[in-house]
Amino acid sequence: MSLFTEHEIIVFTDGASKGNPGPGGWGAVIATHDGYVTELGGGSPQTTNNKMELTGAIEALSRLGDRPGPLAVYTDSTYVIQGISSWVRNWRRKGWRTATGAEVLNRELWERLWDLTTARGARSIAWHYVRGHVGIPGNERVDAIADGFATRRPVALYDGPLAGYGIDVMALPDDTSVPSRPKPGGTVPARSSRAAAFSYLSLVDGRAMRHASWTDCERRVKGRSGAKFKKATSADDEAAILRAWGSDPRSL
Secondary structure: OEOOOOOOEEEEEEEEEOOOOEEEEEEEEEEEOOOEEEEEEEEEEEEOHHHHHHHHHHHHHHHHOOOOOOEEEEEOOHHHHHHHHHHHHHHHHOOOEOOOOOEOOOHHHHHHHHHHHHHHOHHHEEEEEOOOOOOOHHHHHHHHHHHHHHOOOOOOOOEEEHHHOOOOOOOEOOOOOOOOOOOOOOOOOOOOOOOOOOEEEEEEOOEEEEEOOHHHHHHHHOOOOOOEEEEEOOHHHHHHHHHHOOOOHHHO
């Protein structure tokens, strides 16, 4: 874990849909450098994961308005990060068409997010990928908020001093590199990784499972409150991860 940079505003966002499409929710946590935390959340009766992920980022930036200071946004959505960092420029040049000529999905949300980022100054916002369900406190909290609104369970949103916030939102991940994913209408680029994967592991409702791909692993845990997943680089690493989760390596 790393600590936040002085004068930097920290934002965590997430979104989820039960059924995709289905009832969904979004969540955001904003921690400002003057020691104040604001939680945001909302839901929709019929929506998609991508719409809720975009909405979480939009609502956070809207709340911040023109508040000065560099902004670090942490999300587990590669769709949001790669879209706002790269794809959206080409979409706008092509009249909101993809490389294959299809209409860009969720255009109205992308236009709103683009307006908010350009108004703030693109260079003042750093987009960080955080792997979901691996114990990052800020990510776990926004996941819980999004899940609560998606399932219509009451969610008490905090708005007050950092000193009274019971979540270590300033514990930030060291590795925020974005996993490769295809551009809509494009081909899948080769995944870059610091270490080759031996397996991918997930933990849902106390039950561990091994997966052959990161995509399958993410699919199992997405939208599941309290779930975890992680890449193992060797048999020994796999066993260590499972033991840390309280699972017997022999159970797989």
